[in-house]
Amino acid sequence: TSEDSEPWHIYTDLGYYSVELIAESQNCGADTLLIDSIIHVLNPSFISTIGNQDISIFPNPVKDKLYINFNKNLNNPMLLNIYDLNGKIIAQKDILSVAPGILELTFNRNKTQKGTYILRIQNTEETIFETKFILN
Structure with a gap:
């Protein structure tokens, strides 16, 4: 979970990951988009x-x-x-x-x-x- 304008994440495990984007506005409420298994991590980015x-x-x-x-x-x-x-x-x-x-x-x-x-x-x-x- 992030409120950054340009969020990022370091994946430490192999596998498939889904991404959920929630856009909120005071005028329009919230809208959610979920994309399943869009990220496939083959080489996790742990510090080694x-x-x-x-x-x-x-x-x-x-x-x-x-x-x-x-x-x-x-x-x-x-x-x-x-x-x-x-x-x-x-x-x-x-x-x-x-x-x-x-x-x-x-x-x-x-x-x-x-x-x-x-x-x-x-x-x-x-x-x-x-x-x-x-x-x-």
């Missing part, structure tokens, strides 16, 4: 992390800044990508090497909408870290 335990992010949810914590040296070139849930690249950064510490990413709120995003860090051979985060 794969890969390197020497990399972590905080905070989650994010307001304007996302911090990536590296616990050890990573000397290989890496590519950091942020994707929306449709697979579109929102941001990209080349990283030549990393010393232990924190990398700060700032989001331009005029260009980036709130929602769930995927952070993926890859070296030349594989994905070494991937997680989802929420931008509020």
